[in-house]
Amino acid sequence: MKNVFKGNLTGVFVPLIAILFGFVAGAVIMLVSGNNPITAYGALISGIFGTPYDFGETLQRMTPLIFSGLAVAFAFRTGLLNIGVEGQLIVGWFTSVLVGIAIEAPMIIHLPLALLAGALAGALWGFVPGILKARFQVHEVIVTIMMNYIAMHVVNHFIRNYMIESGQRTAFVNDSASLSSEFLTNITNFSRLHWGFLVAVIACVIMWFILWKTKKGFELRSVGYNKHASSYAGMSVNMNIILSMSVSGAFAGVGGAMLGLGTYNYANILPSFTNYGFDGIAVALLGSSTSIGIFLSAFLFGGLKQGANNMQSQAGVAPELVEIIIALIIFFVASSYLIRWIYSRFQSKKEGK
């Protein structure tokens, strides 16, 4: 009983300490480079909460991060490392925009259809590495990394040759497929906040429900804990691997649809990766692959990225610093062993006294 309690505590404790260390280290870097960390962090925080606009943009930025975090976490629960969230997100983005432009239908049909199309495209992009892993034992990390490049260049090709409208982008999606909301935009003083945020919250619940409340979810987690034991217990490990990668891809695909139908309302030729997928790995790691954790860490990262702009214009700190802080937080989460060790030393000292 005591052990369980302790385990839960460290589950929350490690990320919090990691975040704290990350900020402290960031402050040290600012001091060394001649900036005032108090002003800078003040500007950072007011860049997140200061105005309705900033807060709306923060929520907008965290929306795709929630999805990419969920995608990484879902695969991770089955013992798979899905590095391909980036690619799955890109195809989801493109496909949802394609459906958003090409089809005319009332909103009640069109919007779900466009979201579904994004999910299916992402699922397909996750299915391929899933089946390669299950059937031929090809390592999913390698396949998913390669699939990222295929996704980006194929999508760029299609946009460039068939869908280019002006400059680097496609036409705007029809209003009936758009998640944009005049209401949300108005209450947040023209931010790009859209209904996708609610979809993301629902997705968090769905992920929790699938993994913890269904038989299939139990199987998926079981495969993640121990493949051989699960196989011995009569579960089909291969089927679960394929399923897990597909569902993971579907989450990523909807994340792409958030960008395509919500934030931008178009798809554009990507000069390089969007990095949402890679940030998703960080989000999942910091959120220790739980729905609530992912929601909170997506908020942290989305907020940091949004606040970085204000930190730049108000305090004159380079926005790259935020990237460094994020990297440090991840570093400290990854080295949670170190934190646990310090924590236990601290504990034993206390007990010694």
Place this chain on the structure above:
Amino acid sequence: MKKRMMMVVSSVLAAGTLLAACGENNDDTTPINENGNNNNEVTENEGNNENEGNNEATGDGEAFSSKMVTDVGGVDDRSFNESAWAGLTMFGEDYPEAEVDYIQSSDASDYAPNLNDLARQGTDLTFAIGFLMEDDIRTIAQQNEDQNFAIVDTVVMGDDDQPVSNIANITFAEHEGSFLVGAVAAMHSETDQIGFIGGVESPLIKKFENGFKAGAKYANPDIEITVQYAQDFNDASRGQQIADTMYGNGADIIYHAAGGTGNGLFTEAIDRNEGGENVWAIGVDQDQALTEGEWSEGNVILTSMVKRVDQSVYQVSEDTMNGNFPGGEILEFGLEDQGVGIAETRDNVSDEALEAVEEYEAMILNGEIEVPQTDDEYEDFEGSL
């Protein structure tokens, strides 16, 4: 123990306040309005204070502020953004009462928040550097109708297919400048083969391509020109690959309009020159020979086609400060206003070619040569030779 904590806390606080004070001082240096800013009848200033929220700086309408949002390259990209910032800096030096600043975008999703940030600060004139910000600046300009915006390299159309009235559109006659370097390339080529590497295929880069081809053909009708697009502005290895193929197939001079991708061209040209071949590259946007292309016996950059983004930014800022904001206008900076041209570093260019450049420049200015911009115009041009 407790006392020590107090010491630490108070010293941190003290250091914090000291540092904060330093920071504030810096901010205050700009808006002093001593030497009678006689040009200060900028009527557009009035509307700014309508924005609620954190209107800390400049919104009082006393001093003029002109700020820019960079593209992902940042203000030290040795090209476009750097040039724009140089223009603003110069403007700030010439008019010390005006405030200049920039915000850097880390990726495309930062454009809108950054532009919005400047708009809400009450910036009198907000520049978007690069055509990728077209959609974002349109939205934000429409939301902040009382404020002035400007975008470089594109024309922003509103819903009624007319240029948006509070955006000044800064464009360049890249085809004219490219014509001149095309002529230089044709006159220097020993193999009668030259090449062009484009970034992403778009009407803008087509202007470079067609101007270059036209200039080369005009100077030497027998010249062969290979064109290839990298479909990327930031992939130096792809640029090097393309340059390798072109040089390998016999071209000896290559011009690029490909941003960071073009750096691969310089690498390849340096490698080949070090290996004993004699090939050249032509730079773009800035006088690239100043920063790139050095090899053990000189510089591989024959010359560059410069685009004076700095001058255009300076001029639009000055006009706006004087109350002549060119909103809704399409400004084209061409040879005439020295908005484009061949770079000042021209040690590698022969006198003969320089004479020809002068001659062609005059002919373009008096309308004798009409430089083509699109593929169709180029075909007509080629037919007329």
